Amino acid sequence: MSGAIPYLPRGVRRHFDRVRGRAVLLGPERALMLDPIGDAILGELDGSRSEAQIAAGLAERYGAPVEAVQSDVHEFLSGLAEKRLVEMKQP
Template sequence: MTVAPATVPRFARGMRLREDAARNRWVVVGPERLFVPDEIALEILRLIDGARSVDAIVDDLAARYDAPREAIAADVLALLSDLHGKGVVTP
């Protein structure tokens, strides 16, 4: 299964986004894994709630940053596809 605009992404079982006080950063943690997202990825990951579709995430970010929707959609789909391949998110 691939990540598409209508996909409702959620964190895979055991994966979660949390603030790491020791690193003073937000991290995605899971069994024997840790990812430190950059600022852009973090904004996308914060919107993953298991109810919001990729399209809704893109709309939120486009409105918030007054940026071209097509560019944001490409970035969101690329990030979520990559994280899906790594087992971080599930569609």
């Protein structure tokens, strides 16, 4: 688990696609359909909280084990970072 602070870079945003009836992540020349878990994780990105803080908050909200949520959050955000749809800044 990283102490890095994830955020959406310039040109990337969450959007609700009314045609498809679901959340999407829009980036330059691409769109990624989000499931409810991905949308919940991205909804927590505020540019001030670390991955660990985000995972702890989601675990508390949904009554899930922190370890499982930390793993899911890290895997999801790392995948988006590889695609340059999320950036990480060091505290």
